[in-house]
Amino acid sequence: MTLVGKHILVTAGPTHEPIDPVRVIANRSSGRQGFAIAEAAVELGGRVTLVAGPVALVTPPGVDRVDVETAEQMADAVMTSLPADAAILVAAVADWRVEPATTKLKKGDGPPKLKFVPTRDILAELGSSDRRPRLLVGFAAETERVVERAIAKQIAKRADWIVANDVSGDVMGGRRNRVHLVTSDGVEDWPEASKEEVARRLIARVAAALG
Numbered sequence: 001m002t003l004v005g006k007h008i009l010v011t012a013g014p015t016h017e018p019i020d021p022v023r024v025i026a027n028r029s030s031g032r033q034g035f036a037i038a039e040a041a042v043e044l045g046g047r048v049t050l051v052a053g054p055v056a057l058v059t060p061p062g063v064d065r066v067d068v069e070t071a072e073q074m075a076d077a078v079m080t081s082l083p084a085d086a087a088i089l090v091a092a093v094a095d096w097r098v099e100p101a102t103t104k105l106k107k108g109d110g111p112p113k114l115k116f117v118p119t120r121d122i123l124a125e126l127g128s129s130d131r132r133p134r135l136l137v138g139f140a141a142e143t144e145r146v147v148e149r150a151i152a153k154q155i156a157k158r159a160d161w162i163v164a165n166d167v168s169g170d171v172m173g174g175r176r177n178r179v180h181l182v183t184s185d186g187v188e189d190w191p192e193a194s195k196e197e198v199a200r201r202l203i204a205r206v207a208a209a210l211g
Contacts, residue, residue, distance in 0.1 A: 001044060001204055001207040001208055002044055002045050002207060003041055003044040003045050003046030003203075003206070003207050003210070004044075004045035004046070005045075006045075006046050006047070006085040006086065006207075006210055007046070007047045007048075007049070007083065007084045007085050007086075008038075008041040008046040008047070008048045008049070008084065008085065008086050008087075008088065008206070009048075009049050009051070009078065009081050009082070009084035009086070009087040009088070009133065010034055010037050010038045010041065010048060010049070010050050010051070010087075010088045010089075010090060011034060011050075011051045011052075011053075011074060011078060011087075011088075011089045011090055011091035011093075011122070012031040012033070012034020012035050012037075012038065012050060012051070012052050012053065012055070012090050012091050013029055013030070013031030013034060013052050013053030013054065013055040013057075013091055013092070014026050014027045014028070014029040014031075014053045014054065014055075014091070014092050014093075014094070015053045015054075015068070015069065015070050015071045015073075015074055015091065015092075015093050015094045015119070016053070016054050016069050016070065016094075017070055017071065017094045017096070017097035017098065017119070018070070018098075018100035019098055019100055019101065019105070019112075019114065020100055020101040020102075020103065020104050020105045021100075021101075021102075021103065021104055022104055023104075023105070025094050025096065025097065025098070026054075026094070027092050027094065027172070028092075028172040029053070029055075029091070029092035029172050030055065030057075030172065030174075031052060031053065031055035031057050031091075032057065032175065032195050033090055033139075033177060033195045033198065033199065034050070034052070034088075034090035034091060035050070035052075035055075035057050035059075035060060036195045036196045036198070036199035037088055037090060037199040037202060037203060038050040038060055038063045039060035039061075039063065039196075039199070040196075040199040040200045040202070040203040041203050041206070042060060042061070042062040042063055043200075043203075044203060044204075044207050047064075048060075048062070048063045048064065049063075049064045049066065049081045049084070050063045050064065050065045050066070051066045051068060051074055051077045051078055051081065051091070052065055052066070052067055052068070052091075053068060053069065053074065053091055053092075053093075054067075054069055066081070070094075070097070070119075071093045071094055071097065071119035071120055071122075072097075072119070072120060074091060074093060074122065075120040075122045075125065078122055078126070079125070079131075082129075082131045082133070083131055083133070084133045085133060085134050085135065085210055086133050086134065086135040086136075086137065086206050086209075086210060087126055087133040087135075087136055087137065088137040088202075088206070089122060089123050089126075089136075089137065089138050089139060090139045090163075091139075092139075092141060092172065093119060093122060094119055095118065095119060096116040096117065096118060096119060097116070097117060097118075097119050098114045098115060098116055098117070099115065099117075121157070123136070123138040123153075123157045123159060124156070124157045124158070127157045127158030127159055128158060134210065135160050135161075135206060135209050135210060136158070136159045136160050136161075137159065137160060137161045137162070137163065137202075137206070138153065138154070138157060138159045138161070138162050138163070139162070139163045139164070139165075140153050140162050140163070140164040140165075141164075141165060141167040141172065142164060142165070142166060142167065143166065143167060143168040144168075146164050146165070146166050146180065147164060147180050147182070147187055149164070150162040150163075150164030150180060150182045150187075151182055151187070154182050160183070160184070160209075161181060161182060161183050162181075162182040163179050163180070163181055163182075163202065164179060164180045164181075164182060165177055165178060165179045165180070166178070175194060175195055176192055176193065176194055176195065177192070177193065177194075177195050177198045178190065178191065178192035178193075179198055181202075181205075
């Protein structure tokens, strides 16, 4: 199997949505799974663009990395990186953002009144785009009804595959993962493995799907 001649677009890590100049809305994503997927794609000869949120990870050799902070920046970077043969959206993008204050919010002023608005839905945008990659893969991090919600996400976002995992433990910051691959053919329950092993298995499937 090979990805020679194929452009693989990967997102990884969290996004940080500013509340004020020092505070952000964030999550526990380490970016390890997305970085491992980018590295596995390069190992099979692919040209890889990795759009990374704020993480403390070394760029895998041969990967073209684009650093972003917010969901809006990540969405823009993804769209700018098209066309791609496959897009694998691993990043744990914040679902909500606020209009950030221009000065630091002070504790003495009491709890701030924050108005939350949805961030851009990158997977859904790609799913309905006329520049949609040939293979569109999303990730679903859930704490309950994992497979059921992954199936619903695949349909709603028009994704080809959804990789679902239970993040109620230490998966987002840890080094191992246990995932379920949701495709049009059904659901595959993969055994727990290192994130590198999960990445290689997923990329092998991507290479086979792209022919």
